Amino acid sequence: MFTGLIQTVGTLFHKGDTQVYIRWDSGPRPPALTDVELGDSIAVDGICLTVETILPDGFVAAVSPETLDRTSLGQLTDGSPVNLESSLRVGSKIGGHFVTGHIDGQGHLEAATEADNAWKLSFTVGDSRVARYIVPKGSIAVNGISLTVADCSPSGHWFAVAVIPVTYGETTLRHLRPGQAVNLEGDVLGKYVEKFMGGKENAPTGDGLSLDFLSEHGYG
Known part of the structure; x- marks a missing residue:
């Protein structure tokens, strides 16, 4: 982890x-x-x-x-x-999000532009197995870097992130060129939610969770 x-x-x-x-x-x-x-x-x-x-x-x-x-x-x-x-040690600070190191698939850099003391990077995602876990303000690991999705298409096949200068300058993000492949890992919490909600690829054998269940228990 x-x-x-x-x-x-x-x-x-x-x-x-x-x-x-x-x-x-x-x-x-x-x-x-x-x-x-x-x-x-x-x-x-x-x-x-x-x-x-x-x-x-x-x-x-x-x-x-x-x-x-x-x-x-x-x-x-x-x-x-x-x-x-x-790897994460017991008692270590968790400043990003939980990343397993098991890559879901690849994306490709579309563009990188500098604006307002930050870098905006946009990516395309051809694989639906990856795109399904990309949601606005959700977490995504790009080449192992914990980033927050600033914007994305409804399908998740396109997304953008805002990167502060220190992250851009001290990681390989600064070396990326348009069209270059990157490793993507979706948030593992989203994968478990999908499973228990009855996602079509990982449908549970039991009743699973439902929106009504979550609402009744204070998650609405």
């Missing part, structure tokens, strides 16, 4: 078809990742990967064909910058 608050940026290199090497951009291991050990989980551009080898200047992690197919990882070239976040 992660929070979507990026701790540092690293550089990715492929090691064949089954491993990636992530080098610390800062040289020595970043302070935020000093306690990372073998077997720990690290979110790499929002993808939960397991540390297999720790090196003086980075770490090596395994990647599966499913990961390469569902995420942008296979499209990144050697030397690409990636966002890094270690």
